[in-house]
Amino acid sequence: RRELIVAIDGPSGAGKSTLSKLLARALNYTNIDTGAMYRCVALAAFRRGIDPADEESLGSLGRSVRIEFLRSNGGERVLLDGEDVSAAIRTPEISLLTSRVSACLAVREAMVELQRRMGEKGGVVLEGRDIGTVVFPGAEAKFFLAASAKERGRRRYEELCAKGHDVDLAQTVSEVEARDAADSAREHAPLVQAPDAVAIDSTVMTIDEVLAVMLEEVRKRR
Numbered sequence: 335r336r337e338l339i340v341a342i343d344g345p346s347g348a349g350k351s352t353l354s355k356l357l358a359r360a361l362n363y364t365n366i367d368t369g370a371m372y373r374c375v376a377l378a379a380f381r382r383g384i385d386p387a388d389e390e391s392l393g394s395l396g397r398s399v400r401i402e403f404l405r406s407n408g409g410e411r412v413l414l415d416g417e418d419v420s421a422a423i424r425t426p427e428i429s430l431l432t433s434r435v436s437a438c439l440a441v442r443e444a445m446v447e448l449q450r451r452m453g454e455k456g457g458v459v460l461e462g463r464d465i466g467t468v469v470f471p472g473a474e475a476k477f478f479l480a481a482s483a484k485e486r487g488r489r490r491y492e493e494l495c496a497k498g499h500d501v502d503l504a505q506t507v508s509e510v511e512a513r514d515a516a517d518s519a520r521e522h523a524p525l526v527q528a529p530d531a532v533a534i535d536s537t538v539m540t541i542d543e544v545l546a547v548m549l550e551e552v553r554k555r556r
């Protein structure tokens with residue numbers, strides 16, 4: 335049995351985080367949420383008052399922040415320079431800012447380097463937008479997880495409500511659409527499906543159904 339690199343890419347709200355965690359657990363692999371890394375850079379930029387158009391400052395910020403994943407019983411925590419920012423990075427404001435910050439090439443270079451270091455030995459599931467295309471184009475198993483924009487917006491809405499955010503469904507759907515449009519249209523590492531990725535549309539599938547498809551594909555490659 336080989337320890338593979340598994341890539342899960344797709345737009346927001348398609349179920350990447352949920353499936354990535356479940357798949358990693360089922361395979362006894364490490365799960366790496368690359369979106370959380372870009373969110374950390376965005377939060378740090380916001381707190382320091384850095385203009386999202388200031389690429390030079392963003393780049394040096396991206397190279398200097400310390401991002402760690404902590405796996406505890408209460409789930410996975412994200413630490414930014416030692417501080418638990420798991421909740422702070424998931425607000426709607428930081429989500430939109432992250433989309434702008436992640437378009438900066440110097441930020442991407444810094445994150446990609448970290449991601450390659452974390453994943454190069456295999457035994458990892460990485461989820462993001464450019465894992466199968468840029469970070470690990472040689473990943474043994476690649477998935478492109480999609481769902482209709484309406485369904486993705488609804489899922490994000492439920493998620494935010496559950497966390498106590500006061501949000502509006504129509505606005506959440508349009509924010510999700512705006513973020514995907516920006517992620518797909520950007521110059522560096524846009525969101526695209528890798529030619530060798532297995533495409534899964536989760537619109538009308540249960541989590542267990544998607545997980546079963548992924549496990550089967552991974553088993554074929556081990």
Ligand code: C5P
Pocket residue numbers: 346368369370372373429432433434436437461462463464465513517
């Ligand atoms: O996956 P998540 O919604 O947490 O990602 C937040 C944002 O981070 C995305 O909208 C995208 O702009 C950026 N991102 C990226 N490349 C990745 C992962 C996330 O540009 N590999």
